Amino acid sequence: MMLDAADLTARLIRCPSVTPEEGGALVLLEEVLSGAGFECHRVDRNGTSNLFARWGAKGARTFGFNGHTDVVPPGDPASWTHPPFSGHLDDDGVIWGRGATDMKSGVAAFVTAAVDFVTQTPPDGAVILTITGDEEGPSRDGTIAILDWMEANGERMDACIVGEPSNPEVMGEMMKIGRRGSATYHIAAKGVQGHAAYPHRAKNPLHALTRYLADLTAEPLDQGTEHFDPTGLQITSIDCGNPASNVIPESATAVVNIRFNDLHTGASLAAMLTERAALVTSETGVTLTVSAQISGEAFMTRPGAFVDLVRGVVQQETNRQPALSTSGGTSDARFVKDHCPVVEFGLVGAHMHQVNERVPAQQVRQLKTIYQRILERYFE
Structure with a gap:
């Protein structure tokens, strides 16, 4: 039966x-x-x-x-x-x-x-x-x-x-x-805490971090390939855990999720994100570091x-x-x-x-x- x-x-x-x-x-x-x-x-x-x-x-x-x-x-x-x-x-x-x-x-x-x-x-x-x-x-x-x-x-x-x-x-x-491949990247920004009224005595990690993220989303990473849609990058979290409005925080974090086509690998994207982070670090004095969690290629x-x-x-x-x-x-x-x-x-x-x-x-x-x-x- x-x-x-x-x-x-x-x-x-x-x-x-x-x-x-x-x-x-x-x-x-x-x-x-x-x-x-x-x-x-x-x-x-x-x-x-x-x-x-x-x-x-x-x-x-x-x-x-x-x-x-x-x-x-x-x-x-x-x-x-x-x-x-x-x-x-x-x-x-x-x-x-x-x-x-x-x-x-x-x-x-x-x-x-x-x-x-x-x-x-x-x-x-x-x-x-x-x-x-x-x-x-x-x-x-x-x-x-x-x-x-x-x-x-x-x-x-x-x-x-x-x-x-x-x-x-x-x-x-x-x-x-x-x-498509899937990877999540955690970006940590480390600056110098200070009073909001005296920004010259601090290094605002949020300014550096938001500049970095704006650069990532300014243009598409690619236009797609024969069998794949364009790679998609989404900012899924920004946080600094700061309860005080008059304090420049010492650190901040962001999370970026990327669904990528066959033009990239999880490692190549991590290298690109790290390279861009180093550029922002050199220009702002705020240290940006990138860690990767690759779910699949x-x-x-x-x-x-x-x-x-x-x-x-x-x-x-x-x-x-x-x-x-x-x-x-x-x-x-x-x-x-x-x-x-x-x-x-x-x-x-x-x-x-x-x-x-x-x-x-x-x-x-x-x-x-x-x-x-x-x-x-x-x-x-």
Whole structure:
């Protein structure tokens, strides 16, 4: 009997797996997958729960899926039409709950697709599912931990789909073939404290810092590339912690977030910011220092056989040719890309992270069909 992706989505939603809690979601999936002949391993690290599952022989030609069962907090339950962990299916065929879009539905779709595929038409090859409980959190012990475990144990995927929501409005309009890089830079300015009435006896760090930030935002960093939008730089915080209006503070800080294309790396941007900071330091006497926190580098899976296969199936099942995009924030594809070619295709992401997150059950079933057709085409 074929598995219903919508039913599994609702069951997963009923598992309260707010990062870093496992909530029973991976236990449920391991039960479903092991019952279908998948070899399952829990790859837990530093309190983070992860699941690796493989059907077929190790070392055979292998197709993989990646996703996460952890979810963001639901907020005030009273603001929800239906309880956030109810997995309620309403009369219009819509499933409600935290994770309905991002991304318990995607996980349910590729799990049920994989199970039905290997039981109905066992391939000459292997299918690997990597499912983490740490995508919405720090992401240090999630997909990275699974990939580390796979390398240590001789496991390998030849290609992988990350099942994150990829469509802005309707199914089939977009797939992700890469992502911009993401980095956060902390700028510290150290001056000399003094009385606001005697500025010549002080060095105002805010004047130097705001000058520096104005220079960073005066012109775009680039105009974009063939597959990437222009790099975006946003100032997200300026602070000096000064409660007194008549005191020039000694220090101030700012935070800058940059989403960058393939013209840059996190390190090259850090070098540019540091060079500009040194110039302001030399001209003002206020010391500016830069520290970097790089979440991921820009990457892209070049159009070719793998991208064409996924795109072709999506077009066949939705009557839309998906745009090949690198837009959006970060995802665990930034880790998978170091292991094998990776693309992202999933549901419409309109309601992710919102109160009253929900998804049409038929859309989840359609996604399952797309994933199963991709497996069939891959192993033809």
